[in-house]
Amino acid sequence: MEKTTQLYEGKAKKVYATEDPNLVIVSYKDDATAFNGLKKGTITGKGAINNRMTNNLMRRLEAKGVPTHFVEELSDRETVVKKVSIVPLEVIVRNISAGSFAKRYGVEEGIVFDEPTIEFSYKNDDLGDPLLNSYHALALKLATREEIELIKKYAFMVNDLLKGFMKEIGIDLVDFKLEFGKTADGQIVLADEISPDTCRLWDEKTHEKLDKDRFRRDLGGAEEAYEEVMRRLMGE
Ligand code: TMP
């Protein structure tokens, strides 16, 4: 499978067309941004880690019944995925208080919830990805009622499975963001990535942060944290 023209360049990935109208190639970059692109930097090696980690997890989720866009890993940084139209919702699931949840509700980070929470934000950089609920998403015609129900169901399935995968490698899954897409034949599938860019991952014993918060909060050691997650997940 060969790349033809570039279709899109986002903050962390580029997307290329292929000879097959139903398939595209994503190429992961080392570029890191935070706060809606205000903070910019590089996490060397991140592109390859996020690509390989996403593919590892998507394969395992697919095997457990979550449909995904994953088709084939081409190289360290490049993967063939189904062409989808992205549902413009960021779907965030949380197991432990952190980040914007802790800030918004004035609570400390690290409170373990009895049940996971889910929230949506409207994927729109100009508006700063505002929080919305499913009624707002319906009013804005971002998805149908059935699609929103399916997205919630898959998001909680992903949480249960991912929490288990992370526990096996001594990591607490604090929270994460998912994106879903719609294929040409109207199927809702998990898309985008699952990586230390899009998850909060804390070492279960030391509670050390093994994710992009090291970059967002200038903690240092982002490269080493990404490598550590990769090593635990894939043994390298
Ligand atoms: P938040 O606490 O800042 O709302 O982030 C919740 C989760 O979503 C966290 O794991 C990081 C991830 N996330 C993204 O993947 N992209 C984003 O643009 C933001 C703001 C958060």
Ligand code: ASP
């Ligand atoms: N990737 C997002 C941005 O650049 C934010 C984040 O992950 O914190 O704004």
